[in-house]
Amino acid sequence: MAAVDAEIIAFDVFGTLVDWRSSIAAALAGVGGRAGLEADWPAVADAWRSRYQPALARVVRGERPFQSLDVLHAEMLEEVIAEHRLQALGNTERRELVRSWHRLAPWPDAVPGLTALRARHILTPLSNGGIGLLTRLAKTAGLPFDCVLSAELAGTYKPDPRVYALVPAYFEVPAGRVLMVACHPADLQAAQRAGLRTAFVPRPREWGPAGAAPPPPAGVDLVAGDMTALAAQL
Amino acid sequence: MAAVDAEIIAFDVFGTLVDWRSSIAAALAGVGGRAGLEADWPAVADAWRSRYQPALARVVRGERPFQSLDVLHAEMLEEVIAEHRLQALGNTERRELVRSWHRLAPWPDAVPGLTALRARHILTPLSNGGIGLLTRLAKTAGLPFDCVLSAELAGTYKPDPRVYALVPAYFEVPAGRVLMVACHPADLQAAQRAGLRTAFVPRPREWGPAGAAPPPPAGVDLVAGDMTALAAQL
Numbered sequence: 001m002a003a004v005d006a007e008i009i010a011f012d013v014f015g016t017l018v019d020w021r022s023s024i025a026a027a028l029a030g031v032g033g034r035a036g037l038e039a040d041w042p043a044v045a046d047a048w049r050s051r052y053q054p055a056l057a058r059v060v061r062g063e064r065p066f067q068s069l070d071v072l073h074a075e076m077l078e079e080v081i082a083e084h085r086l087q088a089l090g091n092t093e094r095r096e097l098v099r100s101w102h103r104l105a106p107w108p109d110a111v112p113g114l115t116a117l118r119a120r121h122i123l124t125p126l127s128n129g130g131i132g133l134l135t136r137l138a139k140t141a142g143l144p145f146d147c148v149l150s151a152e153l154a155g156t157y158k159p160d161p162r163v164y165a166l167v168p169a170y171f172e173v174p175a176g177r178v179l180m181v182a183c184h185p186a187d188l189q190a191a192q193r194a195g196l197r198t199a200f201v202p203r204p205r206e207w208g209p210a211g212a213a214p215p216p217p218a219g220v221d222l223v224a225g226d227m228t229a230l231a232a233q234l
Numbered sequence: 235m236a237a238v239d240a241e242i243i244a245f246d247v248f249g250t251l252v253d254w255r256s257s258i259a260a261a262l263a264g265v266g267g268r269a270g271l272e273a274d275w276p277a278v279a280d281a282w283r284s285r286y287q288p289a290l291a292r293v294v295r296g297e298r299p300f301q302s303l304d305v306l307h308a309e310m311l312e313e314v315i316a317e318h319r320l321q322a323l324g325n326t327e328r329r330e331l332v333r334s335w336h337r338l339a340p341w342p343d344a345v346p347g348l349t350a351l352r353a354r355h356i357l358t359p360l361s362n363g364g365i366g367l368l369t370r371l372a373k374t375a376g377l378p379f380d381c382v383l384s385a386e387l388a389g390t391y392k393p394d395p396r397v398y399a400l401v402p403a404y405f406e407v408p409a410g411r412v413l414m415v416a417c418h419p420a421d422l423q424a425a426q427r428a429g430l431r432t433a434f435v436p437r438p439r440e441w442g443p444a445g446a447a448p449p450p451p452a453g454v455d456l457v458a459g460d461m462t463a464l465a466a467q468l
Contacts, residue, residue, distance in 0.1 A: 070406070122369060131404040135356060135381040147369040147382035152404075170365040170386075172304070 004179055004197050004221050004234065009117060010126035010149065010167050012158075012182035013134065015206040017114075017125075017227075018104035018141060021045050027100035035088045042208060044084050051076040056128060056157040066155045068130045073098045101129070102136040107203070111142050113227020117234065124149045126167060126180065128157045159190030167196070181230065185217035197221045199230055238413055238431050238455050238468065243351060244360035244383065244401050246392075246416035247368065249440040251348075251359075251377060251461075252338035255279050261334035265327045271320055276442060278318050285310040290362060290391040300389045302364045307332045335363070336370040341437070345376050347461020351468065358383045360401060360414065362391045393424030401430070415464065419451035431455045433464055 014020050024045040032039060055072045058064050077094060081087060089097075114123055123145050125134050130152045138145050149170065154162040168175045175195030182188050183203040191198050199222035202213030216223045224230035248254045258279040266273060289306045292298050311328060315321060323331070348357055357379050359368050364386045372379050383404065388396040402409045409429030416422050417437040425432050433456035436447030450457045458464035 122373060124369075131381060131383075132406055135358075135405075139356060139380050145381075146373050147365060148380075149365075153387065171369075172366055 004199075005177065006121060006179035006197055006234070007173055007177045008122045008124065008167055008171055009179045009181060010124050010191075010196070011114075012180075012184060012187050013125050013127035013129060013137065014104070015203050016181065016183045016201060017110045017143060018106050018137065019205070020049065020101070020104050021206065021208060023104040024048065024100060027097060031089065031093045031097055031100075032086065035090070035093060037086055037088055039084055039086065044080060044086070046207065047083065048073075048076055048080045051079060059157050060160045066152075066157075068152060069101070069128055069133060070098055070130065073101055102133050103140045104137055106141040106143060107226070109226035109228045111144070113229075113231050114144050116228065116231035118144050118146065121179075121234070122146045122171070124167065126158075126163065127151065159186055161190065161194045164191050164194035164196055179221070179234075181227075183213070185214050188217050188220055192217075192219055199224060201226060201230060238433075239411065240355060240413035240431055240468070241407055241411045242356045242358065242401055242405055243413045243415060244358050244398075244425075244430070245348075246414070246418060246421050247359050247361035247363060247371065248338070249437055250415065250417045250435060251344045252340050252371065252375060253439070254283065254335070254338050255440065255442060257338040258282065258334060261331060265323065265331055265334075266320065269322045269324070269327060271322055273318055273320065278314060278320070280441065281317060282307075282310055282314045285313060293391050294394045300386075300391075302386060303335070303362055303367060304332055304364065307335055336367050337374045338371055340375040340377060341460070343460035343462045345378070347463075347465050348378050350462065350465035352378050352380065355413075355468070356380045356405070358401065360392075360397065361385065393420055395424065395428045398425050398428035398430055413455070413468075415461075417447070419448050422451050422454055426451075426453055433458060435460060435464060 011017055025042040028044050029041040055076055059066055124147050126149050127134055128151045131148055131150050134148050134150055149166055151157045151163045153166055156162055167178045179197045179199055180191035181199045183201055188198040188200055198220045200216045200220045201224050204211050204213040222233055224233055245251055259276040262278050263275040289310055293300055358381050360383050361368055362385045365382055365384050368382045368384055383400055385391045385397045387400055390396055401412045413431045413433055414425035415433045415435055417435055422432040422434055432454045434450045434454045435458050438445050438447040456467055458467055
């Protein structure tokens with residue numbers, strides 16, 4: 001594998017940099033508890049997130065027009081509410097839950113790892129969250145990006161190749177000078193097809209303490225245990 | 235004038251946050267000197283910048299398609315080279331000069347002022363520079379933005395109203411919760427027409443030590459002597 005010489009590092013966010021499951025389960029427990037509800041809140045968080053890939057895939061396949069992730073999150077939440085009998089949640093609570101995706105806790109290594117990487121690289125998210133969501137999330141979590149790029153700017157979602165093409169286009173660099181970092185093999189495989197270099201950072205706890213990480217995808221350029229280890233490799 | 239309650243502060247960059255004239259004159263002197271040329275380099279910088287508004291206005295009026303500011307800067311530079319007899323500059327030097335707009339020195343108050351403002355607001359540039367240019371400029375200058383918005387995202391240039399509309403659209407806030415900060419009255423007047431709040435920060439030295447600032451535009455919400463004074467007002 002050739003040495004990686006990246007000017008720009010693009011990061012997946014949900015799962016790769018932030019622990020959405022703990023944060024969303026806590027938001028559900030807080031909002032649900034105020035509404036007098038009891039539930040297995042981590043399981044509700046998992047049910048919500050499980051609807052994510054199928055909903056976005058319909059946009060990528062052209063079966064529905066692009067709408068922001070906030071709109072899709074709100075739609076998915078309605079289904080989860082029906083399935084888990086959470087109808088006692090009012091509209092204000094539902095809006096608050098959709099907005100809780102704008103405030104997610106980073107994995108412990110994310111801020112120190114990105115801080116180290118930022119000394120010699122331009123850092124950007126490249127996420128399916130919108131510009132507003134990602135900016136608020138990065139500010140709350142303290143993630144030190146240099147700019148904020150989102151699938152929203154391509155009017156589609158990952159793994160559509162147009163999303164990955166945003167980074168070399170905006171920075172006027174060859175795709176091979178962009179490194180995509182993610183914990184999800186499909187994201188990295190799509191980045192590879194778009195000509196980007198790739199780094200796999202497994203997050204075995206993304207779906208909770210009983211979870212496991214998938215194996216590194218074939219052809220990945222780098223594998224690192226966390227973001228500080230990635231910074232040490234680059 | 236009603237109190238300004240802005241969640242997001244959008245900044246003009248060239249002139250408002252950075253001293254393009256000193257930086258471009260220094261770049262010209264360095265590149266030109268290596269090519270054996272002598273010239274009044276600040277005057278050459280002024281000649282280059284003077285072509286800026288007319289070139290961008292043709293795009294805003296629809297007389298030519300949108301192209302990045304780097305492309306327009308390169309075109310303007312060719313005219314300046316002919317006018318000032320700088321044909322000894324080679325293609326490599328010309329490209330280096332266009333790229334010098336990605337590395338401009340901030341005014342002394344810009345970094346401390348933005349650092350103070352960032353504690354309670356989301357900060358973004360809203361400039362005619364592209365995403366790549368602005369990201370590299372902010373990183374080099376140490377300007378602590380939370381994201382990077384550019385006229386490039388609207389496919390036009392300020393003062394086209396579609397540029398100002400980017401900020402409330404991406405952040406899903408009313409336009410009145412966005413504060414536009416600039417040293418150029420026309421920029422602020424266009425922001426007002428788009429419903430944004432406005433702050434005028436005069437930069438009398440933008441065009442050199444003999445310059446003077448225009449008076450504040452009518453209806454501006456705030457006037458501050460520099461960015462630290464603006465932070466104290468908000």
